[in-house]
Amino acid sequence: MTENHYDILIVGTGPAGATAAFYGQRLGLKTVVFGDTPGGITYMIESLVDFPSIVGGISGTEFGVKLFQQAQMEGAMFTMSLLDTLKETDDQFFATDTNGLTYTAPCAVIATGRAPKRLQVARSDMKGVNLCSVCDGPLFRDKDATIAVVGSNNAAGQHALTLSRVATKVYIICRSQTLLMDAAHRQLVADQENIDVLTGTEATGYVGLDCVESLAVTTSDGETKHFAVDAVFPAIGWEPNIKWLDFPVKRTPEGYLITDETLMTSKTGLFAAGDIREKKLYQVLTACADGARVAKYVSEFLEKTNG
Numbered sequence: 001m002t003e004n005h006y007d008i009l010i011v012g013t014g015p016a017g018a019t020a021a022f023y024g025q026r027l028g029l030k031t032v033v034f035g036d037t038p039g040g041i042t043y044m045i046e047s048l049v050d051f052p053s054i055v056g057g058i059s060g061t062e063f064g065v066k067l068f069q070q071a072q073m074e075g076a077m078f079t080m081s082l083l084d085t086l087k088e089t090d091d092q093f094f095a096t097d098t099n100g101l102t103y104t105a106p107c108a109v110i111a112t113g114r115a116p117k118r119l120q121v122a123r124s125d126m127k128g129v130n131l132c133s134v135c136d137g138p139l140f141r142d143k144d145a146t147i148a149v150v151g152s153n154n155a156a157g158q159h160a161l162t163l164s165r166v167a168t169k170v171y172i173i174c175r176s177q178t179l180l181m182d183a184a185h186r187q188l189v190a191d192q193e194n195i196d197v198l199t200g201t202e203a204t205g206y207v208g209l210d211c212v213e214s215l216a217v218t219t220s221d222g223e224t225k226h227f228a229v230d231a232v233f234p235a236i237g238w239e240p241n242i243k244w245l246d247f248p249v250k251r252t253p254e255g256y257l258i259t260d261e262t263l264m265t266s267k268t269g270l271f272a273a274g275d276i277r278e279k280k281l282y283q284v285l286t287a288c289a290d291g292a293r294v295a296k297y298v299s300e301f302l303e304k305t306n307g
């Protein structure tokens with residue numbers, strides 16, 4: 001075997017991938033993890049408050065770096081590059097990273113999470129349209145800024161709360177008649193005086209030359225309006241990060257991987273953990289739980305297949 005042969009190839013350095021690596025190493029498995037962002041998407045969380053034992057919250061970035069360090073100290077190898085291709089022949093997976101290096105293992109775990117969707121309108125990535133309020137919110141501090149958050153899920157609530165501390169006014173533009181975020185987020189949003197929720201209002205376009213200057217919206221009675229804004233943060237849903245996978249593996253119509261009770265996909269030896277798989281609750285806690293479980297299931301699978 002080459003020195004690049006491992007027991008598990010893990011794709012994704014978020015809570016699911018990093019926890020799978022940590023538990024895998026502790027179970028005596030040699031693990032390699034592909035990805036370039038320690039903690040995955042947790043850097044977008046201003047304060048992680050819904051994780052047991054973390055009283056008062058922790059910044060998502062700090063949490064993500066700790067996850068990464070913990071797995072690294074346990075001996076996991078992090079490539080710090082993205083996975084480029086994953087192939088399978090003769091019960092082995094072959095991975096190539098974006099530096100052109102190759103790795104092999106009898107099992108692979110996909111933990112690539114999901115990304116916020118952009119609005120399907122012209123110039124959807126124009127300047128002033130941002131996906132991460134923790135990263136880009138501080139740009140608007142002391143600027144008397146008006147910011148629109150498009151969406152009504154928990155992520156929209158988090159963006160609005162983060163931005164309410166730097167902007168003068170934050171509008172939540174919500175297509176449905178009620179906010180779809182959980183009760184805790186709804187209450188926090190309601191308590192924040194500079195957040196206004198506009199229900200029954202659909203964002204239909206960005207207006208501006210180089211940078212967004214206003215948001216076009218249509219109200220439920222068909223009226224079209226333009227809101228002058230300094231920035232827009234869409235939080236209108238998610239897309240699983242899986243387009244790169246060219247195996248015929250069972251997925252939901254949206255692309256989430258379907259797994260059995262051992263977190264194995266429809267392809268033998270290929271597992272999935274965290275937000276990339278179909279499940280009911282997409283959270284850091286459930287991603288970490290998936291990571292721990294998948295390491296155990298991979299270890300059992302290897303014991304069985306190695307006799």
Ligand SMILES: Cc1cc2nc3c(=O)[nH]c(=O)nc-3n(C[C@H](O)[C@H](O)[C@H](O)COP(=O)(O)OP(=O)(O)OC[C@H]3O[C@@H](n4cnc5c(N)ncnc54)[C@H](O)[C@@H]3O)c2cc1C
Pocket residue numbers: 011012013014015016017034035036037039040041042044045047048049050081082083084111112113114116155158159241244273274275276282283284285287
């Ligand atoms: C604004 C915001 C606020 C949130 N707030 C909370 C909160 O308060 N509490 C909570 O519990 N959850 C929260 N979440 C959700 C939480 O962040 C996710 O549920 C969690 O990070 C999922 O972990 P994961 O490991 O499955 O995926 P991720 O954290 O998404 O990590 C997957 C990583 O894999 C990478 N990747 C993709 N393709 C490849 C490839 N080809 N090669 C290598 N790597 C790849 C991705 O870029 C990403 O870095 C929030 C999310 C957002 C966006």
